Amino acid sequence: MxxxxxxxxxxxxxxxxxxxxxxxxxxxxxxxxxxxxxxxxxxxxxxxxxxxxxxxxxxxxxxxxxxxxxxINLLIFKNYYVMKKIMILSGTVSAILMSTGIFFKFLHWPGASMFLVLGIVISSLIFLPLLFTLKAKEKQSVKDKAIVGIATFSGILISLAVLFRIMHWPGANMMGLLFVVIMVAVYIPLYFFSGIKNPDSKVNTIVTSILMVMGCGLFLTLVNSRPYIQEYSALVSNSYLQNSYESFSDENEQLFASLTNDSAANVKSIKVLHSKSDSLCNSIEKLKLDLLNATEGDNAQKVNYDHYGRLENYDVPTFSLFSEDLSPKADLMQLKQNLVALNDYCKEVLNFNSSKIIDVTDGSNKRPDGNATWEVRYFYKTPLNNVLRNLTQLQINIRYVETACLK
Structure with a gap:
């Protein structure tokens, strides 16, 4: 010894x-x-x-x-190891959820939005704040703590910007631009000038700073700096179609009101057509309202595009109109049946072939994914803006058929 x-x-x-x-x-x-x-x-x-x-x-x-x-961490920060474990667990879970969501979205499988939202929310509200708390405790100077804090806030901001972009929620562009401004004007200069002074980390600091500037530049190319132009164009096109449909409906109403009972048989058939058309157009108008209210969280009683923006949401219209196996739900099935019935009535009773105007056949104009049914072609995985436009065009076509039968 x-x-x-x-x-x-x-x-x-x-x-x-x-x-x-x-x-x-x-x-x-x-x-x-x-x-x-x-x-x-x-x-x-x-x-x-x-x-x-x-x-x-x-x-x-x-x-x-x-x-x-x-x-020191154990004395001052008693829950250090518990928080460290939670941070690692939340980071792992969020990475798995986001990867699964991206994979599901790429394949257009249901549940993609849920996985993405959960993954980004866990990352933004649990993982990144815990990472900041633990890293800030390890830093001695106020400047180093500030750099970690700005980096964490920027990470949360870009995560939420991506989430809002994927979900087509408003505010994505604003958060993306704010992220770029904070990175370029605050974080990168602080990081660069604090790291360049240390000979051991000088090269690494320069390379990392260049990569961050390049990343911000690439991200900036994805940010729409003039979103109001797209919003205005969507507003104008939908409003124009809606106004055309309403004007068409008013004109047809006046035409049918002027009909007399002189040609009893023909007038009776035309009035039946008018009744069928009114019922069909009203059901389409209700479907448009239901989709708008479900997507925008609104309770509108009349379609008015002045209150809405780009209407880019893909998921809500798809989930509202289709089941998981791509089969159309009751409202869409009933719409197609009524359109087919209207075409049959025009051909058999009025001797007018309306199927070229109201085309609900399957098999033509296949989508890139190979689906060719009428329902999938016009409404599946289609932005709400286009879904509403297709429905309004259907209403206009129905009114056109009415006018054609009158003449």
Missing amino acids: YSLSDKQIDFILNDIGARGVKMEDLQLNLLDHVCCIIEQNLETDGDFEKFYHTTIKTFYKDALWEIEEET
């Missing part, structure tokens, strides 16, 4: 302090542990310094001051 001298004990204590451990209690605890190991394991004629340097390395991974840092 080896016996340490006072000089050797002082040497160990001084070396512990020189390695970055400043807390006196921790220094004494480490001294006690190291002395016990040396006295129990070093032979009487052994090399003290060599054995000591071998022993002290077993207390740390990179540097001895790490022990003091973890001790």
